[in-house]
Amino acid sequence: MESEIDTEQEFDEIYHQFFPVLVKIVYRITGSVSVSEDLCQEAFIRYYERRDKLPGGDQAKFWLIRVVKNLAYNHEKRKGRERMAYDKFYHEPKRVETNEGERSILEDESKKAVQEALLKIPYKLRMVLILKEYGEMDYKDIASSLKISEGNVKVRVFRARKLLSEYLEKGEVYVP
Amino acid sequence: MCPEKSVLSTWFDGEVDSKWSVEIENHLKSCDECRSYTQKLEDQRMLLQSAPIPDFEESLERVKSRIRGKRTVSSSIRFWEKKIPLPAAAAAAIIAAFVTFGTNIISDNRNDRILMTNLADQNYANQTIDMPGDKIDEIFSMMESSLNDEFSSNSIVELPADFSMIFNGDSQLVRSAGFSGSTSP
Ligand SMILES: [Zn+2]
Numbered sequence: 001m002e003s004e005i006d007t008e009q010e011f012d013e014i015y016h017q018f019f020p021v022l023v024k025i026v027y028r029i030t031g032s033v034s035v036s037e038d039l040c041q042e043a044f045i046r047y048y049e050r051r052d053k054l055p056g057g058d059q060a061k062f063w064l065i066r067v068v069k070n071l072a073y074n075h076e077k078r079k080g081r082e083r084m085a086y087d088k089f090y091h092e093p094k095r096v097e098t099n100e101g102e103r104s105i106l107e108d109e110s111k112k113a114v115q116e117a118l119l120k121i122p123y124k125l126r127m128v129l130i131l132k133e134y135g136e137m138d139y140k141d142i143a144s145s146l147k148i149s150e151g152n153v154k155v156r157v158f159r160a161r162k163l164l165s166e167y168l169e170k171g172e173v174y175v176p
Numbered sequence: 177m178c179p180e181k182s183v184l185s186t187w188f189d190g191e192v193d194s195k196w197s198v199e200i201e202n203h204l205k206s207c208d209e210c211r212s213y214t215q216k217l218e219d220q221r222m223l224l225q226s227a228p229i230p231d232f233e234e235s236l237e238r239v240k241s242r243i244r245g246k247r248t249v250s251s252s253i254r255f256w257e258k259k260i261p262l263p264a265a266a267a268a269a270i271i272a273a274f275v276t277f278g279t280n281i282i283s284d285n286r287n288d289r290i291l292m293t294n295l296a297d298q299n300y301a302n303q304t305i306d307m308p309g310d311k312i313d314e315i316f317s318m319m320e321s322s323l324n325d326e327f328s329s330n331s332i333v334e335l336p337a338d339f340s341m342i343f344n345g346d347s348q349l350v351r352s353a354g355f356s357g358s359t360s361p
Contacts, residue, residue: 015240023232023239033230041239045246114227132189133224139191158185165220 010056011048018061019044021136022068028130029072031119039075043067062145065135069127069146076123117167121160128153129160178210179203188217 019040026036043064047054054063118126131142132153139157143150179187179200186192187200204211 015243016236019236019239020232023235024229027229027232033232033235036232037235037239040235041242044239044243048243112228114223118224118227133221139189154186154191155182157189158182161185161217161220162181165216168220168223 007051011051014047014051014056014060015044018064021061021134022064025065025130025135026068026072028115028118028134029068029127030075031115035072035075039068039071042071058141062141065131065145066147073123114168117164120167121163125156125160125163128156129164132157178207181213184210184214185217188214 022043023036023040026039027033030036030039046067047060047064054060118130121129127146128142131137131145132139135142137145139150139153142153146153183192183196184200187197192200204214
């Protein structure tokens, strides 16, 4: 039987190994630092409580991703109404500055706009693209993490990319 | 003939097997259109990588200490907005206790039981439901699995308005989720 200290150490290892990547993934999905912290906190507590029944290593990462996927989805549904208000504002035509002196500010703005464009992609597609681009995962990892087929991953990544470039090109998001 | 764009997207991720991969690469040498599409994918990836990300160094320690502080009493965190399975008689009893008496939950430090004590009505001052820890775990796990829509109604657990979990160091998210104090499910 493992002592309490051993399992505490194991948990710490899992935490330090996966928190940095998990919190970044959740940030890309939600666009909010405090929500990312809260959801990761909840996911790791759930992991901690079931750590004797749960796998370690990459499988632990996949399990955590599955948990935050559900948590983030619930969060997004709750925030749905606020989001609609935000979108209305967001679709207002953007003023484009041409002044050379403001160029670096505009570049910063455009980088923020990428995150905003990501948030417009439907949840299921966004999730897969984010795992691909920010999660250090291949199609097989993403498939087993989300419990969908690799074919499905392929299709969702493609569709997410297509939508993202549409949002960026339509000028709904400013790109220099 | 040009490969489908979806195939180029898959190739771009290095997920096409080597035989096809060679063919696609040969095609790209002679086809401007496909090459410009893969360049677009490349540009998009660069843009995604360049999008600013907050520094989460501090978050790591902050969340870690929050988790530490909560491990012993963490079960109570699960009482946030969730769907409750109707067939679960035990869970229904708990909900009934909430909605009928405006029950308070007091979790003791050892985390092996939760006392549900009615504090709202003096007439029910002795109305205490004392549940052993394993039963509580059962109920929590049922609540957990009820995220699966198949077996659940749309009921929401709502705690009394004066209910506070601050002593557990709960996160903003948990506090804000569904604790509206309403007494109907
Ligand atoms: Zn071609």
